[in-house]
Amino acid sequence: MQKEIVIIGGGIIGLCSAYYLKKEGHHVTVVDQSNLDAGASYVNAGYLSPSHIIPLSAPGVMKKGIKWMFNSSSPLYIKPRLDSDFIKWTWAFNKSCNANHVKKSAPVIRDISVLSQKLYEEIKTSERFTSQYEKKGLLMLCQTQKMLDEELEMAKMAVELGLEAKEVNPTEIKVLEPNVEINAIGAIYYKCDHHSTPHEFMNEMKSHLKNAGVNFYTNEKVIDITISDQSITSVKTDKQTLVADEFVLAAGSWSALLSKKLGLNLLLQAGKGYRINTTEPTGITLPSILAEAKAAVTPMHGFTRFAGTMEIAGINHKINKNRVEAIANAASRYFPNIKISEEEKADAACGLRPVSPDGLPYIGKSSKCKNLTIAAGHAMMGWSMGTATGLLVSEIISDKKTSLDLNPYHPDRKF
Template identity: 80%
Template sequence: MSKNVIIIGGGIIGLCSAYYLQKEGHQVTIVDQSNLDAGASYVNAGYLSPSHIIPLSAPGVMKKGLKWMFNSSSPLYIRPRLELDFLKWTWAFNKSCSANHVKKAGPVIRDISVLSQQLYEEIKTSENFTAHYDKKGLFMLCQTQKLLDEELKLAEMATDLGLKAKGVTPKEIKELEPNVEIDVIGAAYFECDHHTTPHEFMKDMITHLTNCGVTIYTNEKVEDITVKNQNISSLKTNKQTLIADEIILAAGSWSSLLSKKLGLKLLLQAGKGYRINTEKGTGITIPAILAEAKTAVTPMNGFTRFAGTMEIAGINHNINKVRVDAIADAAKRYYPNVELTQLEKDDAACGLRPVSPDGLPYIGKSKKCKNLTIAAGHAMMGWSMGTATGLLVSEIISNKKPTLYLNPFHPDRKF
């Protein structure tokens, strides 16, 4: 049965949800507070990475976070503040930082990431998208033995989960990446990973959805939500009142703010990440993560992107020059012949990634609201999980059996 569906949020999750919903014959409207040309879906590293099987909430992360709390250039920066939501999230995050959680989360993250890879390829082929898509794998480049040992162990774990990964020596790295100097002692090479140029896919998807009759309201903010008998009866934006059969909350880091209007306790924190682009020829052809610096490197269509940091400091788009410089410095340490200019650093942009306490997204319906489906909290994996999340949302709305087991993603799960 065709339904009238409103999606709050026009990032990768919202667009992919709209894509599969309209294919099922539903009438879809997207409402986004931006102009659909900025944010996490546009400044991310573009990875489709089944290799990222370890959630952010892993053993030792909170300890590192406390250690780095007073270092604004550290890869993970958690700004302490006396806010109840932040304190609740921190408590739940700390509880999730266990080996048992990592063991349970690994297969879950693998399954949704592998499915997403397949769906990206299907969409690109079936809809004739021109967006850049490449299958070069991913290096985890290491300059210290400690990190190399950790990454090789992770590669073994990935292999045990059926993913293609192996360790590579500096000589083997040079054979795979001959046109750039790389200063490392070795790497883990995840051949299972793919990469894209995000803004190209977003542009293709927006054009396709518009051509298919999806209504998209930009620069329009949802200001209030009316609920009657555990159903959302209307949405009030800064421009109009909207009514629908089903509502999808895919507003990224803003999802927790909107969920409060529904009486939901959706624990989310905004994790700011930065990107620097250079159009100079770098010689880099294979994506990489600089292990010690936690910086991502992606050869995109016409430029190379350096991205990274996780700054949990509330919802804001302030550019911290110290953190931008840290990314540029890391690029120089690992790629000695790559020099990012001051102009390129001044052009740095940021995006806010919605981080759940256990590193798994919220996908599904809460008991508190019958016609609301939540699709948020993907942290650094929103791009990797975007298409699969969209498919799952469509299956929920269409009352179909979900392709994946949804319990690990339940919005009402306990921490």
């Protein structure tokens, strides 16, 4: 049965939800407060990475976070503040930082990431998208034995979960990356990972959806939601009122704010990440993670992107120059012949990633609202999980058996 559906949020999750819902024959409207040309879906590292099986809430992370709290250029920066939502999230995050949680979460993260890779390829083929999508794998570059030992343990877990990973020495790194000097004592090579150029896919998806008849309302902010008998009857923006049968909340870091209007306690914090692009030739052909620096490098179409850091400091788009500098310095430490220019650093951009306390997204319906499907909280894995999340949203709303077990992602789960 065809339904009228309003999707709040036009990032990768919102667009992929619109894609699969439209394929099911529903009438779809996407509303977003931006112009759909910036934010986390455009400035991310472009990874489709099943290798990233460890959630952000892992053993020792909170301890590191406290140590790094006084260093604004650290890989993880949690700005302390007297805010009840932040305090609740921090408490739940700390409870999730244990080995048992990692063990339960790793296969869940793998399954949705592997499904997403398959779906990205299917979309590219069936819709004849020309955006970059490459299956070259990813290098986890290490400069210290301590870090290499830690990464070997993670690689062992990945292999046990059926992912292709192996240790490589400096000579083997040179074979994989012959055209760039790399300062590393060793690496893990994850052949299972893929990469892309985000804005290319986003632009092609927007064009496809518009041609398919999806309505877009951009630069419109949702200011109120009307509820009756545990169902949304309408959504009010600063320009109009939208009525529908079903609603999808895919507003990224803003999802928690909107969920409050429904009486939901959706624990989310905005995790700011940065990117620097260089159009200078780098010789880099493989994506890589600079393990100690927690920075990412991606060879994209026409440029190389250096990205990273996780800054939990509320919803804002202020550029912290210390964090930009940290990424640029990391690039030079691992790639001695690469220097990020002052102009490139000045052109740095940021995006806000919605971080749940346990590092798993919220996907599904809350018991508090019958006609709302939530799709948010993907943290640093939004791009990796985008297509699969869109498919799951469509299956939920179309009353189909879901491709994955939704229990681990339930919006009402306890922390």
